[in-house]
């Protein structure tokens with residue numbers, strides 16, 4: 001019989017002992033970071049290959065767990081929102097709906113029953129309504145009519161506060177120190193530097209993400225989706241960086 005690494009006993013990232021996908025079933029909120037589903041330095045560049053790979057993994061985990069997806073703005077929303085003129089709100093809104101269409105198209109190709117909840121309409125009631133009708137909510141970072149940007153990170157954190165375990169997917173393997181080494185766990189933003197980047201990010205980038213996770217008092221994993229990393233994380237295997245209490 002073929003050995004399935006995702007069905008072995010584990011002491012998981014949250015310190016629980018379980019039986020992989022056959023044991024305790026968790027609810028997961030997965031933030032598809034704009035840095036990984038788009039090329040953040042090239043406007044409107046969607047990473048189809050990466051999204052395909054993410055979709056395959058989401059299909060597998062959704063067979064045994066409740067899953068909620070959120071995606072960020074990348075070189076769609078952040079690019080448009082960074083240009084300040086009278087059409088900023090309309091352009092940014094349109095860019096996020098375009099990105100959401102692309103994300104959903106790939107998920108739908110894998111026969112994943114998605115249902116979009118734009119960030120402007122996000123509430124836990126809306127999420128629960130989609131789930132109770134047998135679909136996977138796909139929420140996106142958004143812009144309100146008054147020009148206020150809603151970060152997908154905040155939405156992800158709010159869902160995590162409602163009992164879901166959070167995974168933030170990025171284009172890097174995790175939080176890196178000044179030598180480029182991926183840290184296993186961080187519990188303060190003082191533990192790592194901001195590595196130079198010249199991409200647009202109107203919601204604050206990695207430092208704000210980590211600060212908000214810590215302030216919310218939740219645990220989250222920041223990792224690259226890789227070929228199987230989402231499956232590994234949801235099976236309790238340590239991947240990327242854990243943000244939260246490090247004991």
Ligand SMILES: Nc1ncnc2c1ncn2[C@@H]1O[C@H](COP(=O)(O)OP(=O)(O)OP(=O)(O)O)[C@@H](O)[C@H]1O
Pocket residue numbers: 032033034035036071072073074075078152169170171172174175176177192193194195196197201203204205206209
């Ligand atoms: N010390 C660091 N460790 C890890 N990543 C870092 C660090 N400093 C800067 N970064 C950058 O942070 C980026 C990830 O944060 P970012 O906020 O862009 O994520 P995201 O959630 O994928 O984006 P979006 O807001 O578009 O959804 C990486 O692309 C990386 O280059």
Ligand SMILES: C=C(C)CCOP(=O)(O)O
Pocket residue numbers: 034071072073074077078081092096140141142143149150151152153202203
């Ligand atoms: C830039 C916009 C419109 C959404 C931002 O969401 P985030 O990338 O999750 O912070």
